[in-house]
Amino acid sequence: MMKGLCFNRKHLCIPYAAFLILFVIAPLIVIFYYAFTNGQGNFTFDNFVNFFTNTNTIGTLLYGFAVAIVTTLVCLIIAYPTAYILARSKFKKKYVLLLLFILPMWINFTLRITALKEILSVLEGNISAYPFLNSVIGMTYDFLPFMILPLYTSLLKLDNSLLEAASDLGANKFTVFLRVTLPLSVPGIVSGVTMVLLPSMTNYVVLDMLYNSTFIPGSLIFSYFSAYDWNNGSLISLVLLIIVFIVTLVTNRFSDNEKDKRVAIL
Amino acid sequence: MKRFKNIVLVAAACLVGASALAFTGCADAEDVVTLRVCSWEEYIDLGRWDEEEAIELESGTIFGENAVYDDFTEWFNNGDHGFKVKVEYSTFGTNEDLYNRLSLGDEYDLVCPSDYMIMKLLAEDKIEEYSEEFLSFGGEENYYANNVSPYIDSVFTQYEWKNYAACYMWGTTGIVYNPDKIADEADVATWNILLNENYKKQVTIKDNVRDAYFATLGIINSETLTSSELSSVQLSSLLNDTDSETIAQAEDVLKRIKENVYSFETDAGKADMVTGKVIANYQWSGDAITIMDEAETDETNGTELWYSVPDECANLWFDGWVMLKNGIDGNAQRKEAAEAFVNFLSRPDNAVRNMYYIGYTSAIAGDTVFEYLDWNYGAEDDVETIDYDLRYFFGDDEKYIISADRSCFEIEDGDGQVINRGRQLFAQYPPENVKNRSVVMLDFGDKLAEINQMWINVRCLDLLDISPVTVGIICGVVALVAVAAVLYAFRYKLFIKHKPKKGYKKIEE
Numbered sequence: 146m147m148k149g150l151c152f153n154r155k156h157l158c159i160p161y162a163a164f165l166i167l168f169v170i171a172p173l174i175v176i177f178y179y180a181f182t183n184g185q186g187n188f189t190f191d192n193f194v195n196f197f198t199n200t201n202t203i204g205t206l207l208y209g210f211a212v213a214i215v216t217t218l219v220c221l222i223i224a225y226p227t228a229y230i231l232a233r234s235k236f237k238k239k240y241v242l243l244l245l246f247i248l249p250m251w252i253n254f255t256l257r258i259t260a261l262k263e264i265l266s267v268l269e270g271n272i273s274a275y276p277f278l279n280s281v282i283g284m285t286y287d288f289l290p291f292m293i294l295p296l297y298t299s300l301l302k303l304d305n306s307l308l309e310a311a312s313d314l315g316a317n318k319f320t321v322f323l324r325v326t327l328p329l330s331v332p333g334i335v336s337g338v339t340m341v342l343l344p345s346m347t348n349y350v351v352l353d354m355l356y357n358s359t360f361i362p363g364s365l366i367f368s369y370f371s372a373y374d375w376n377n378g379s380l381i382s383l384v385l386l387i388i389v390f391i392v393t394l395v396t397n398r399f400s401d402n403e404k405d406k407r408v409a410i411l
Numbered sequence: 412m413k414r415f416k417n418i419v420l421v422a423a424a425c426l427v428g429a430s431a432l433a434f435t436g437c438a439d440a441e442d443v444v445t446l447r448v449c450s451w452e453e454y455i456d457l458g459r460w461d462e463e464e465a466i467e468l469e470s471g472t473i474f475g476e477n478a479v480y481d482d483f484t485e486w487f488n489n490g491d492h493g494f495k496v497k498v499e500y501s502t503f504g505t506n507e508d509l510y511n512r513l514s515l516g517d518e519y520d521l522v523c524p525s526d527y528m529i530m531k532l533l534a535e536d537k538i539e540e541y542s543e544e545f546l547s548f549g550g551e552e553n554y555y556a557n558n559v560s561p562y563i564d565s566v567f568t569q570y571e572w573k574n575y576a577a578c579y580m581w582g583t584t585g586i587v588y589n590p591d592k593i594a595d596e597a598d599v600a601t602w603n604i605l606l607n608e609n610y611k612k613q614v615t616i617k618d619n620v621r622d623a624y625f626a627t628l629g630i631i632n633s634e635t636l637t638s639s640e641l642s643s644v645q646l647s648s649l650l651n652d653t654d655s656e657t658i659a660q661a662e663d664v665l666k667r668i669k670e671n672v673y674s675f676e677t678d679a680g681k682a683d684m685v686t687g688k689v690i691a692n693y694q695w696s697g698d699a700i701t702i703m704d705e706a707e708t709d710e711t712n713g714t715e716l717w718y719s720v721p722d723e724c725a726n727l728w729f730d731g732w733v734m735l736k737n738g739i740d741g742n743a744q745r746k747e748a749a750e751a752f753v754n755f756l757s758r759p760d761n762a763v764r765n766m767y768y769i770g771y772t773s774a775i776a777g778d779t780v781f782e783y784l785d786w787n788y789g790a791e792d793d794v795e796t797i798d799y800d801l802r803y804f805f806g807d808d809e810k811y812i813i814s815a816d817r818s819c820f821e822i823e824d825g826d827g828q829v830i831n832r833g834r835q836l837f838a839q840y841p842p843e844n845v846k847n848r849s850v851v852m853l854d855f856g857d858k859l860a861e862i863n864q865m866w867i868n869v870r871c872l873d874l875l876d877i878s879p880v881t882v883g884i885i886c887g888v889v890a891l892v893a894v895a896a897v898l899y900a901f902r903y904k905l906f907i908k909h910k911p912k913k914g915y916k917k918i919e920e
Binding site: 203211370 | 505507508510511514612613618620669672673674675676677679688859860863866867868870871872873874875876877885899903
C-alpha cells in the first residue's frame with residue numbers, strides 16, 4: 146500500500162487532467178448532446194438544417210467574420226511596423242517600450258471600452274451612426290497586444306547576418322524586406338492572426354458596449370440561451386468550434402516554430 | 412496504472428472526509444438555518460448612508476447603517492423563534508438568468524422574479540405556498556399582510572398570485588425625455604417616438620425582447636388604443652397578442668426601429684440620458700427616477716428630465732418574493748425564516764429605506780411610507796400646488812392626497828387632471844387614470860420560441876439584405892488580397908519544400 150502511494154513525476158499531471166476532463170471534455174460532450182437533440186431530448190439534425198438554411202443565422206456568421214477579418218487586418222497593419230521598429234531599434238530598454246503596448250492589457254477591458262466610447266463620442270459626435278467602424282476600432286483596441294507580441298518575438302530572433310548577406314548579394318532594402326524579413330516572420334503573423342481572428346468573432350460585449358445592435362455569433366448564442374433554447378445555442382457553439390478547428394489546422398501548417406506556439410498559448 | 416488508481420482513491424477519500432466534516436459542522440449547530448435569497452442586482456438597501464442622508468420623519472428617523480439583510484439577521488436572531496438564521500444573499504441580472512440557474516439545479520429559498528416569471532414558475536409548480544399565518548391580517552409581525560397596498564393586493568388576487576407571491580416593487584414602463592430637446596410634447600406621448608425620424612439615432616430602447624415587443628404592439632395598435640375607450644380586458648388582450656400574424660408585423664416594425672434608434676441598451680441608457688448623448692430613453696419607472704435625480708444634481712450639465720407614459724398604454728410590472736419548493740424542501744424552520752424575511756422587508760421603515768436606495772416603488776403602503784412621500788415630494792409653501800391623489804394605493808382616506816408642486820406635472824387644461832407626463836412623483840406613483848390604462852404583460856408561454864426567433868431575425872444581419880454592391884466590393888477585396896498573397900508566395904518560392912539536387916544531401920540540424 147505504501148508503495149502505491151509513492152509520488153512520481155507523472156502524477157504531477159493529475160491536476161491538469163482533472164481540469165481537462167471537468168472543464169474541456171465534459172462541456173464538449175454537453176454541447177454535442179444539446180446540438181443534436183431537440184427540446185424533448187430526441188436525436189435530430191433539425192438544429193443543423195435550420196442553421197444552414199436560415200439566411201439570418203448565415204448572415205450573422207458572415208457579419209461576425211467580417212468584423213473579425215477587418216479587425217485582424219487593421220491589427221496587422223498597425224502591429225507589424227510597431228513590432229518591426231521595436232525589435233530592430235537600438236534602444237537599450239526596448240522592454241519599456243513593449244511594456245507600453247502591453248500595459249493596457251492589465252486594465253479590465255470593459256473599463257477600457259467605456260473610456261474609448263467617450264473618446265469616440267467626442268470624435269464622431271453620434272457614435273451610433275457608425276456601428277461597424279466602432280466595433281472594429283473597439284476590437285482592435287482590445288486585441289492589438291495579442292498581435293504585437295508574437296510579431297515582436299519572431300522579428301527579435303531574426304538573424305542579422307541573413308539580412309547582411311542579402312544586402313551583400315545586392316538586394317536593396319525593400320527586396321531584403323520582401324525576400325528575407327517578411328517570409329521569416331510569417332510564423333509570427335500566423336500566430337498573431339489566430340489570436341486575434343478567433344476571439345474577435347465572438348466577443349459581443351464590445352459590440353454591445355459600442356452600440357452595434359447587429360448580432361454576431363456570440364450574441365446569437367446568448368440570445369438562444371436566454372430563451373432557454375440550449376439546443377440551438379449549442380449548435381452555434383459547435384459550428385464556431387469547427388471553424389476554430391479548421392483555422393487552427395490551416396495555420397499550424399505555417400507555424401512550425403515551437404517558440405511561436407508557446408507565445409500563442411500565452 | 413495501479414498507482415494512479417490508488418492516488419485517485421486517496422484523493423477521493425480525502426474529499427469525502429472533508430465534506431463529511433463540513434456537514435457535521437452544520438449539523439452540530441442545529442439551530443442555525445441558512446436562508447438562501449436571490450434577488451435583482453442593486454435591489455436592496457446596502458446601508459452605509461452618509462449622515463446627511465438620514466430621512467427625518469415625524470414618526471422617527473430612518474437611516475440605513477447596514478445592509479437590510481444583515482439587519483434582518485440581527486432582528487430575527489434577537490427574536491424568540493427557537494432557532495437562528497443566516498442569510499446568503501446573491502443576485503441575478505435577468506429573469507431568464509434566474510430561471511436558467513434554477514433549471515441547472517441551483518437552490519434558493521426565496522427569489523424575487525417579475526410577474527411573468529412568477530407565472531411561469533407557478534405553471535411549473537415550483538413555488539411554495541405562503542402559510543395562512545403569513546397571509547392573514549393582524550399578527551404583530553405580519554408586516555406584509557398588514558401593510559401591503561390594497562391596490563397591489565387586488566392585482567395579486569386578480570391574477571391568483573396572492574397565495575404564492577409577496578409583491579416587493581412595482582412600476583410602469585415609459586419614456587424618460589429631455590423636454591428642451593423635444594420639438595413637441597406630443598412626440599413623446601406615443602411609442603411612435605421610436606420610429607420618429609426627427610429623432611433619428613437619438614432615442615434608446617431596452618435590449619430585451621419583452622419590452623421591445625410591448626412597445627411594438629403599442630405602435631401597431633396605436634390608433635385603436637388612443638381613439639376609443641377600451642375595457643381593461645380588451646386592453647390586456649390587445650397588448651398580450653401573440654398571434655403569428657402579429658409577431659410577423661412586429662418583426663417589420665422592430666426592424667425599422669433598429670434602423671432609427673440610437674441603440675438597444677441593457678444598462679448604458681441611464682448614463683447616456685444623464686450625459687445628454689440621447690434625448691429620450693425607454694425606461695422602467697424606478698430607473699427613470701434614478702436618472703431624473705442624477706440629471707438634476709449633475710454638476711456639469713444639470714437638466715430637468717421628465718417621464719412620459721405613452722398615450723397608447725403602459726406596461727405595468729410587479730416583482731414579487733416567492734419561496735421555491737426545492738429550496739424550502741418541506742423544512743418548516745426555513746419557511747418561517749423566509750416568511751420573516753419578506754415581513755422584515757415589508758416593515759414600512761425598511762420599505763422606505765429600499766425605496767430611497769434603489770428608486771423603485773415599494774408595494775407597501777402605510778402611514779410611514781406616505782409620510783416619506785410627503786417629506787420627499789410635498790410642495791414648499793411658496794409654489795403653486797395640485798392635489799395629487801394616491802388614495803387608490805394607500806387606502807380610501809382624504810389624508811392620502813399629496814399637495815405637490817404643480818410644475819412637476821403635465822395637467823389637462825379642462826378639468827385639471829394630471830395626464831401622462833410628470834417628474835419623480837409621477838413616475839414613482841402613476842396617477843389613477845394612467846394606472847387604469849396599463850396592463851400586465853403575461854408570460855409568452857409556448858409562443859416564446861416564435862417570438863425569440865422574431866427577435867433574432869430583427870437583430871441578425873439578413874443575407875438577403877446585403878446589397879449586391881457590398882457583396883461585389885467584399886468579393887473584389889478578398890480576391891485581390893488572395894491573388895497578391897499567392898503571387899508573392901510563388902515569386903519567392905515560399906512554403907515550398909525544396910528537394911536537394913541529385914547527388915546532394917540535406918543536412919539535418
